[in-house]
Amino acid sequence: MSGKLTGKRIAILATDGVEEVELVEPRRAVTDEGAVVELVSIEEGSIRSMNSDINPSEEYPVDRLASDARAADYDALIMPGGTVNADRLRMDADVRSFVTNMVNQGKPIGVICHGPWTLVEADLVRGRTLTSYPSLRTDIRNAGGTVVDEEVVADRGLVSSRDPGDLPAFTAKIVEVFAGGT
Helix, strand or coil: CCCCCCCCEEEEECCCCCEHHHHHHHHHHHHHCCCEEEEEECCCCEEEEEECCCEEEEEEECCEECCCCCHHHCCEEEECCCHHHHHHHHCCHHHHHHHHHHHHCCCCEEEECCCHHHHHHCCCCCCCEECCCHHHHHHHHHCCCEECCCCEEEECCEEEECCHHHHHHHHHHHHHHHCCCC
């Protein structure tokens, strides 16, 4: 551990159906660098992660509700995928408000796989370049974003990747960007 993120507070925004590895690996990467992480969700209690969208995995305790989360309390945000997770999050007004406030305050965001759906729903991809799981690319283009098919993309604090296969590049880039790099 080099402590690149010591003193940083990072929110992970997820709910039931989050893709297990997309929750666990980024969380490990930032905590290994000294960050304090909170799991922010739409319901109290715990969330159930999934493997490949359909196989139940682990449960994780929720630290804070999206309705109570304030962008000012965090230095960065991670939004993992999972089809059900992303679909439920994008429909929640408190989630959209929290994410919009993070963007408006210039906080960096790491988003992977289906995670960009919330950004699309909140009209936050317009004029940005990002990547995602293939099934979201039309949504991103229709929302005014530019889509590229690359392992990891960083555009003005928004770090995006396509799927779990990109996690090594994604986790390295979010640590770099969250630490103040580009």
